[in-house]
Amino acid sequence: MNVEQAKQWLRQTSARLSEHKDELSTLDHALGDGDHGVNMHRGFQAVVEGLDEWEDLSLSSLMQKVGSTLVSKVGGAAGPLYGTAFMRMGAAWKGIEQVNGSAWSEGLSKAVEGIAQRGKTSTGDGTLLDVWSPVAEAFTEGEPSWDNIESAAYKGMEATEEMVVKKGRGALLGEQSVGHIDPGAVSSYYLFQELANTMKAGEQ
Amino acid sequence: MNVEQAKQWLRQTSARLSEHKDELSTLDHALGDGDHGVNMHRGFQAVVEGLDEWEDLSLSSLMQKVGSTLVSKVGGAAGPLYGTAFMRMGAAWKGIEQVNGSAWSEGLSKAVEGIAQRGKTSTGDGTLLDVWSPVAEAFTEGEPSWDNIESAAYKGMEATEEMVVKKGRGALLGEQSVGHIDPGAVSSYYLFQELANTMKAGEQ
Amino acid sequence: MKKLMNDPEQIVTGFLEGLVAANREQLQRLEDTDVITRRVLKPQKVGIVSGGGSGHEPAHAGYVGAGMLDAAVAGEVFTSPGADQFLSAIQAVDQGEGVLLLVKNYNGDVMNVEMAQEMAEAEGISTEMVIINDDVAVSDVKQRRGIAGTVLVQKITGALAETGASLKEVKRVAEKTVNQTRSMSVALTPCTLPAVGQPSFDLADEEMEVGIGIHGERGVDRREVVTSEEIAKLLLDHILEEIPEQMPLALLVNGMGSTPLIEQYVLANDTIKQLEKKDRDVQHAFVGEYMTSLDMAGISLTLLALDEELSGYLQAPVQTVQWKQ
C-alpha cells in the first residue's frame, strides 16, 4: 500500500461508514448510547476533508495525522481506540513508502497492542479488538491474502454477538449483552473490507 | 333569615358548589385559568367545617367569619370578592338576628358596593357583579319574593354570556370573551338559588 | 401526567417544607401560613414582601434573603393567596419602617394585597404596593401581566431597601424599574396542574404558542416552531419597541420550568448576538429558571433599560437560596 492507496482506502471507508451510519448507531443503541455511527461518520469525514490539505505527507505521517484526527473528531471511546491504532501503524511504518509483507503484520500488531493498552482490554471482551486482533494475525510474513483478511474481519465481527461485553458501555448490561453484535466491531469490519477492496483493485 | 337558616344556606351552597366544581372550572378554563370550581369548593368546604366551631356567633359575626374564611381559603380573585360581600353583609346586619324586608336590601346593596370597590368594577363588565347587582335590586323594601330573586340571578348570569369581559383574567381575551358565561356569575347564581331554596323551605 | 409528588393538593406544602428544610439557617415558615421569611431580619429596614399563586418556583420564596425579599407569600398553584396571608407577612417583617408589596398584575393578587393593606393600616402599619406588568404580549396596557421581569424588580428593590432607604424611596425605585422592564414569552408545551392532571391547552407536535403568561393560559398567537434565532428575533422585536434606544440593558433569559439549561443558553446566545448587532449594550445577562410555569417548556425574554442607579442595585450583593451574587 502506498500513500495514494491509503488515501483511497480512507475515502472508501468514509463513504462506507456514512452509508452505514444509522445501522451502526442502531447497533450502539442496543449495547451503548446509540452514537457510534454518528461518531465514526464525523471522524472519517474530517479525515477525508484533511486528505486534500495533507498532500505532501509520507505514508507514516499520513497515518499519524489520521490517528490524531480520529482522536479529536470521533471522540467518545472509539476515537482514542481508532486513533491509537492509526498512530501506531504510522509509527511502525516510519520510512516505509510502500507497505508490504512483514510491514503489514508489524503495523497491524502494533495497532492491536495500542488498542489493548488504551482500552485495557483483550480479545474476547466483545469489542472492536475482536476484529483487529484476528485481522492482524491474518497478515503473515508473506504478501497478504486479502480474502483471508476480509474473512478474518468478518468472523471476528460475528463472534462478538455471542460474547458477554466486558469493556465500554455494553459492559453495564452484563449477561444481557449477549445476542448483540458490537458496533465497533462492525465499523472495524467495514474498515478492513474497504482495505481489501482498495488493495484488490490495485492488484488488477 | 336567622342564624340557623343562614347556616343551612351555606351548607346547601357548599354542597351545590361541590357538585358543580368541574363545571365551574371548565367555564373558567375558557375565560380564565380553570380553577374557579376548585377555589369555591375549597372555600365553602372550609366555611362548612367552621360552622360547627362558630356555634354561638350572632348572624352578623357569622357573616363576617364566613367572609374572612372565603378570603383566606378561596384565594384568587373570587376570594376577596365573595369575602368582601359577606363581610359587608355582616357589617350591615350588626345587631340584627333576623333579616327581613329592608335589612335584606340594605345588606345586599352594601355587598354590591363592596364588590364594585374591591374589584374596581361595575355592572356590564361580565363578572359576578352582574348577578349580585340585579339580585340586590330585586330585594325591595317589603318581604322578598324569592322567585323574583332567583330569576334576577339567573338572568344576570345568562347576560354575562354576551358581554365583553372587562375585569379579571377574561379581560385578556378582549372581544373573544363574548360567547362564554362568566364562572363567577354562575357560582353566584348557585349561591342565590340556594338562598331562595332555603328561605322558601322555611316559609312552608 | 407524571410528577414527583405525593398528594397533589399538598404540593405547595411539600415545596415550602423542603425549601425550609434545605435552608434552615436562612429561612423559616410562619406558623399556620404559607409565608416564608428570613430567619433574621435586618433591623430598621423597610420590609419587602412579594407573593402570589404557586407554580412559579423558585419565585417567590427562593428570593427571600439578604438583598432581596424579607418575606414571600405562596398561594395554591396559580391562585393568589388570601389577604390574611399577606397580612401575616406584613406583620412579620414590619419594623416600624413600613412594608412594600411587590405584586404581579393579576386581579386576585392585587385585590388580596389591597385588603391586606387595609387591615395593616388598621394596625398602624404603613404599606405601599407596586404592581408589576412587564408582559408586552398583552396590548391593553392595563391588563398586562407580571411575568419574569418581576424578579429584576425584586432584586433592585431589595438591594435598595437593604441600604436603609425609606418606604417612599424604595417605592419610587421599584416603580421606575417596573417602567423600564419589558418581557415576552413563548411556550413549546403547555403545563399540567398537579390537581387537574390535564395539559392547560393542546399544542400540536410542531406548534408553539407565542405570548403566553405564566398560568397556562393560551397565548396571543400560535405558529409553527421556529429556530432559536427566529424566536429571539420575534420576542426582541416586540420588546424593543418599548425599550428606549441608547440605554444599556440587563437581559433575563428565563426557562419556563422544563426547558433544559443547554437550550436556555442557546437562546441567550442568539439574543445577545442580535442585541449587539443592533448596537445595544448588554451590561448584565441572567440565564436560568427564575419565574416558571410548572412543567411548561418554553422561555421568556426580559429587557430592563438601565441607568446608573438601577445598574448599581442590580449588581449589589444578594444572598437568597436561588439568587446569590
Place this chain on the structure above:
Amino acid sequence: MKKLMNDPEQIVTGFLEGLVAANREQLQRLEDTDVITRRVLKPQKVGIVSGGGSGHEPAHAGYVGAGMLDAAVAGEVFTSPGADQFLSAIQAVDQGEGVLLLVKNYNGDVMNVEMAQEMAEAEGISTEMVIINDDVAVSDVKQRRGIAGTVLVQKITGALAETGASLKEVKRVAEKTVNQTRSMSVALTPCTLPAVGQPSFDLADEEMEVGIGIHGERGVDRREVVTSEEIAKLLLDHILEEIPEQMPLALLVNGMGSTPLIEQYVLANDTIKQLEKKDRDVQHAFVGEYMTSLDMAGISLTLLALDEELSGYLQAPVQTVQWKQ
C-alpha cells in the same frame, strides 16, 4: 421533538457561546476548542480540569470559576471530547504546579484523558486523574458511572486547590471525596438527543425507570410510578447501604433537566424527613439542576459522608456561573 435550538449539530457551540457571552468578565473559550476557562487564573495553583460529553448542563462549564474548576472541556452531546481538547485545557491552566483531571467513569472519557496526560507529560506538565463513580445502581463496582456526585467532588477539590495545596494533596482529597459519595437516579421520561429526535427509550405513561445513568441509557429496573415519598425511600435504601453510619451528610437533590424546581423540593423534603427519622445529620442540602441529562424528567439523590475536612471545603466560597456561595 421541540427544542430551542438552531442546527442540532450546533447545540453545544450555541451553549458555550451563550455561556461566555452572558459571563464575559468571568469566562472565556479557548480558540478553536470547546474548552471554557476562567478569564483570569489564580497564580501558583494546581489546575483543576473536568469535562466530558455535553448534555449535562450546567456541568461542567457552569462550574468554572474561583473555588471550583479552572477549565471545562465539552464534547459532543453524550460523547467524550477528544484527547486534544483535554490537552488544550491542561496546557491552558497549568502554571507549573500541575493539573488534576476529574473524570466521570466512562470508558471514552478515561481513555481520552489518559491520552491527554501522556501528551502533557511529553511537554513536561505533571497531571493526575481522579475517576468519579458514584452511581450505586450499577452493581459491578468497576463499571460504576459518574453522575451527580461529580459536582460535589469538583466543589471540594476546587476549594482545596484554591488554598494553594499541592497536586498530591488535591488528589488525595478528591479521592477521599469520591470514596464517600454515592448517588442513584430515577427517570420519569427518557431524554431526546437533538441530532436524533427520538426518545432514548420508551416509557409508558404510568412507568418510571430506576437506576438510569445520565446518557439516556435504560436503567436497572422499570416499575409503576410511585409517590415522592416512596421514590425517596427507594433511592435512599440503596444509597445508605454504602454510606457509613454516624457520619454527618451532605445531600444533593439533582433535577435531570426538565423536572420543575417545585417537584425537586417536594422530593428534597421527603428525603430530608426520612434521613432525620433515621437520625442522620444532614448538614448541607443542595437542590437544583447540577448534572442533567438533556430534557429527561427525573431526579438523582447523592449523599456524601462528611468529615471536618470535606465539610470545610464544601462550605468554602465559590464563584462560578452556576454555583455561588
